[in-house]
Amino acid sequence: MKRVLLVNTNIERAPYPVPPLGLCMLATVLSDRFEVKIYDGVFDEGNCLVALVQQFNPDFIGFSIRNIDDVVMDRLIFYIDDILEKFIRPVMKITGVPVILGGSGFSIFPGELMDMTGADFGIVGEAEAILPVLLERIQNCQDTADIPSVITSKKSGIQMGTGFSFSQPVPSRFPEIDRWIDFTPYQNKGVYSIQTKRGCAHGCIYCTYPLIEGRKFRARAPSDIAEEIEQAHHRLGYVTFEFVDSTFNDPKGHAESICREIIRRNLKVKLRTMGINPRHASDELFELMLQAGFIQIDATPDSASPRMLESLFKGFTLPDIEKLALLIRKYNMPTMWFFLFGGPGEDESTFKETLDFIDAFINPADLVYMNAGLRIYPGTALYRIAKKEGRIHAGQSVFQPPAYYYSDQLSKDHLDHLIRQASLKRHHCMPALETAPSPAMISQAIELRKINNLDEPMFRTLLRIRAKQRERE
Numbered sequence: 338m339k340r341v342l343l344v345n346t347n348i349e350r351a352p353y354p355v356p357p358l359g360l361c362m363l364a365t366v367l368s369d370r371f372e373v374k375i376y377d378g379v380f381d382e383g384n385c386l387v388a389l390v391q392q393f394n395p396d397f398i399g400f401s402i403r404n405i406d407d408v409v410m411d412r413l414i415f416y417i418d419d420i421l422e423k424f425i426r427p428v429m430k431i432t433g434v435p436v437i438l439g440g441s442g443f444s445i446f447p448g449e450l451m452d453m454t455g456a457d458f459g460i461v462g463e464a465e466a467i468l469p470v471l472l473e474r475i476q477n478c479q480d481t482a483d484i485p486s487v488i489t490s491k492k493s494g495i496q497m498g499t500g501f502s503f504s505q506p507v508p509s510r511f512p513e514i515d516r517w518i519d520f521t522p523y524q525n526k527g528v529y530s531i532q533t534k535r536g537c538a539h540g541c542i543y544c545t546y547p548l549i550e551g552r553k554f555r556a557r558a559p560s561d562i563a564e565e566i567e568q569a570h571h572r573l574g575y576v577t578f579e580f581v582d583s584t585f586n587d588p589k590g591h592a593e594s595i596c597r598e599i600i601r602r603n604l605k606v607k608l609r610t611m612g613i614n615p616r617h618a619s620d621e622l623f624e625l626m627l628q629a630g631f632i633q634i635d636a637t638p639d640s641a642s643p644r645m646l647e648s649l650f651k652g653f654t655l656p657d658i659e660k661l662a663l664l665i666r667k668y669n670m671p672t673m674w675f676f677l678f679g680g681p682g683e684d685e686s687t688f689k690e691t692l693d694f695i696d697a698f699i700n701p702a703d704l705v706y707m708n709a710g711l712r713i714y715p716g717t718a719l720y721r722i723a724k725k726e727g728r729i730h731a732g733q734s735v736f737q738p739p740a741y742y743y744s745d746q747l748s749k750d751h752l753d754h755l756i757r758q759a760s761l762k763r764h765h766c767m768p769a770l771e772t773a774p775s776p777a778m779i780s781q782a783i784e785l786r787k788i789n790n791l792d793e794p795m796f797r798t799l800l801r802i803r804a805k806q807r808e809r810e
């Protein structure tokens with residue numbers, strides 16, 4: 338049996354370490370025909386990788402590239418230098434076996450990453466159906482040019498979105514993540530990731546999700562999802578499950594069915610999710626989520642200005658967001674809210690509309706994350722707008738340095754000032770740069786949780802401390 342080594346190059350551990358679900362999926366699919374190992378770099382950062390390559394002696398090596406940068410304009414962490422230095426170059430120095438790239442970050446910038454790394458092949462988007470075919474062809478020295486989504490080093494420079502097919506059903510067989518990697522370090526600090534569907538049918542102008550996963554929702558059967566959660570819960574005991582879908586409650590009814598299946602099985606699990614679509618939020622959804630075990634959600638409306646919601650093409654309205662906020666308060670669902678300022682047409686009055694919404698509707702016990710500047714990605718409507726407005730020129734790479742969009746009507750400095758002012762007046766509003774709490778604050782929060790036996794999400798405890806600090810100032 339030929340051997341395949343799959344390498345997770347993600348060393349980002351903030352806001353928490355995330356297990357390499359996609360690589361575990363690929364390992365599961367390949368394991369029928371290959372001997373497969375995963376090297377997980379999250380905690381080891383490449384230190385033992387070369388030794389593993391020497392010992393395992395793989396015939397193929399796949400590198401997963403998830404993050405390119407941190408999307409925080411004033412921090413600008415660029416992950417690729419570390420990925421090259423700690424993972425790809427040391428391995429390519431000691432072996433000449435075919436190197437294949439993939440992952441969500443890679444899928445946004447395939448041409449740039451093929452060029453930078455000198456890899457032999459890349460796969461854009463999901464790879465369960467494609468990777469086995471590619472490996473088979475390479476093994477048999479056959480041509481690979483006709484395999485959709487595959488890029489070879491000679492073909493690099495390919496544009497996202499051309500010739501890729503997202504028509505495959507989502508695999509029903511999902512991996513036991515802890516079978517492939519050491520899950521111990523994730524158990525307390527991290528989460529167990531669950532994907533309930535692929536694709537995103539929304540058209541938010543800046544977003545890459547439809548490009549990475551396709552534009553149609555392709556849902557898994559709720560019984561398969563609940564079964565996966567039940568099995569992982571039995572194996573691991575204490576762990577929080579997190580849904581990694583673009584939006585959890587789309588298409589309408591899917592999230593409700595998943596919750597019902599979890600409730601029917603009487604699973605005593607902790608759940609959280611990102612991406613609740615305000616349009617499809619309802620009493621029924623919240624009641625089911627609470628019963629199923631949700632302890633926390635993210636709400637990501639980006640704006641609460643009617644004009645900006647249209648400009649960003651969010652597909653929902655201010656009344657939809659107000660309804661969501663009321664539901665969150667009614668059911669006291671701990672929530673992290675995310676707003677993104679500076680899109681086309683943002684000005685002081687639209688900024689104020691969002692602030693007014695925050696003041697009127699958001700529970701001050703909940704965190705409001707305020708980010709400024711929209712990362713411009715290739716293949717998105719924002720890229721086309723930026724080009725039309727002459728901010729980027731035809732063919733310009735927005736990979737490194739990353740390009741950001743700021744509205745003409747509100748300069749970056751002024752927007753930063755408005756966000757700073759808003760957060761000074763509101764203890765629960767945080768500029769993107771300040772979201773990492775100090776070690777002293779974390780120790781204080783741990784102490785407070787112990788003394789008061791608090792079982793709330795950590796961000797709520799941290800906000801209590803911040804509110805007290807603000808009262809004293």
Ligand code: B12
Nearest residue numbers: 349355359399401404405406407439440441463464545581
């Ligand atoms: C869920 C999610 C989160 C959750 C993670 C929760 C969790 N439990 O995992 C949260 C909110 C915490 C998060 C945080 C961040 N995220 Co995020 N996240 C996502 C999201 C929506 C899905 C990722 C996922 O799990 N997909 C499901 C799995 C099954 O798919 P997959 O891993 O991609 O694998 C498939 C393919 O990619 C491919 N593949 C994967 N590896 C390989 C390897 C080879 C060799 C091959 C051939 C194929 C292949 O096959 C797999 C199976 O089909 C993506 C966007 C997207 N739609 O992909 C953004 C995304 C990955 N995140 C992104 C970013 C930037 C971040 C943060 C850095 C943001 C920040 N400043 O905090 C952090 C980093 C966190 C960390 N520790 O790494 C960016 C990365 C692009 C960029 N600019 O760098 C993305 C693409 C969103 C975007 N802006 O476009 N994120």
